[in-house]
Amino acid sequence: MREGAPPNAGRFDEVLKIAVLRGGGLGDLLFTMPALDALADAYPEAEIVLLGTPLHAELLRDRPGPVSRVELLPRARGVYGGEHEDDPRGTGAFMRRMRAEAFDLACQMHGGGRYSNPFLLALGARHTVGTATADAAPLERTLPYVYYQHEVVRWVETAALAGAPSVGPEPTVAVTPGERRRGRALTGAGPEPLVVIHPGATDPRRRWPAERFTDLALRCAADGMRVVLVGEGDDAALADAIARHASRAAGDAVVSLAGRLTLGDLAGVLAVADICVGNDSGPRHLAQAVGTPTASIYWVGNLINAGPLTRASHRVQLSWTTHCPVCGRDATQVGWTAPRCEHDESFVADVSVDAVYDDVRALLEGAPAAPVTATTAPLRGT
Numbered sequence: 259m260r261e262g263a264p265p266n267a268g269r270f271d272e273v274l275k276i277a278v279l280r281g282g283g284l285g286d287l288l289f290t291m292p293a294l295d296a297l298a299d300a301y302p303e304a305e306i307v308l309l310g311t312p313l314h315a316e317l318l319r320d321r322p323g324p325v326s327r328v329e330l331l332p333r334a335r336g337v338y339g340g341e342h343e344d345d346p347r348g349t350g351a352f353m354r355r356m357r358a359e360a361f362d363l364a365c366q367m368h369g370g371g372r373y374s375n376p377f378l379l380a381l382g383a384r385h386t387v388g389t390a391t392a393d394a395a396p397l398e399r400t401l402p403y404v405y406y407q408h409e410v411v412r413w414v415e416t417a418a419l420a421g422a423p424s425v426g427p428e429p430t431v432a433v434t435p436g437e438r439r440r441g442r443a444l445t446g447a448g449p450e451p452l453v454v455i456h457p458g459a460t461d462p463r464r465r466w467p468a469e470r471f472t473d474l475a476l477r478c479a480a481d482g483m484r485v486v487l488v489g490e491g492d493d494a495a496l497a498d499a500i501a502r503h504a505s506r507a508a509g510d511a512v513v514s515l516a517g518r519l520t521l522g523d524l525a526g527v528l529a530v531a532d533i534c535v536g537n538d539s540g541p542r543h544l545a546q547a548v549g550t551p552t553a554s555i556y557w558v559g560n561l562i563n564a565g566p567l568t569r570a571s572h573r574v575q576l577s578w579t580t581h582c583p584v585c586g587r588d589a590t591q592v593g594w595t596a597p598r599c600e601h602d603e604s605f606v607a608d609v610s611v612d613a614v615y616d617d618v619r620a621l622l623e624g625a626p627a628a629p630v631t632a633t634t635a636p637l638r639g640t
Contacts, residue, residue: 306324455535457489
């Protein structure tokens, strides 16, 4: 923001079209939903255009919410998300088309701004807000980008730069009646508690070992629950393997829908579940956004940025590992560009099945969270 400007600055005048830049994956989008809701509440007459990815367009298509439409980002470095070759021709065509939109306000909600701020400025909007590291181009109103901050809160603060204070602390996604019906049909949901497990995560270091998920599925099935595994891409084979191993003892009480669900299907499956169990991953975040209680396994650093903010319906088991279990390299360096070792060893393997299963039972029974003590939360690896 300008030197001396307040963090909750006033609304801009005559804003009828807003661009929001947010590349990345499913969780990245969901972390911005409270900020998008705040923008919609502050500018009720404005059209909000998300500059996002095909995954974002698939989730938001024909869905009630603050986003009017999604414009697909070009393959631009540091903006689209992931490792992609730059597409200068596609980026140029995108910029010409977006400048013709004549945005009144453009909001950067994609990282520290090294690449995303110049991209946002090229849209030619009348007003710009967003985050910035020390080496990023400043916008009209800029929030300092400090890596260890919860992503939901970061983007809520960013929306506040545009005079749009938060209307809620957690992401929400509406689920259509058709998606709920489809979810019930796909899962075979009946009177028994339904537990959906997503065992994957983009970073393999965030993955709880597969055998722990298998043990958890078996305990749930033995306790009268129905267990459904979900996953896409690399996660699909993992989910299928866990379901296959567990079903040898549990029969059809444990099944896999991995690789068979659209995003709408996944939203419906998660919405009809009683609990979702998973690592720090997009489907876990989506479960929370559609209103389903979650029992999660997190590395402590990720909890700061991407964990649920509330605990009545969202329980978290933490790993306090801070160094690579193989080579001992410090894993607490700030930022996604910090160097890391080549090892993909799980950083959450010290979380026990007992602890996660206790969270599942407590959520089903509406019990209060267990107190954290020095014996349940040791700092390891230092």
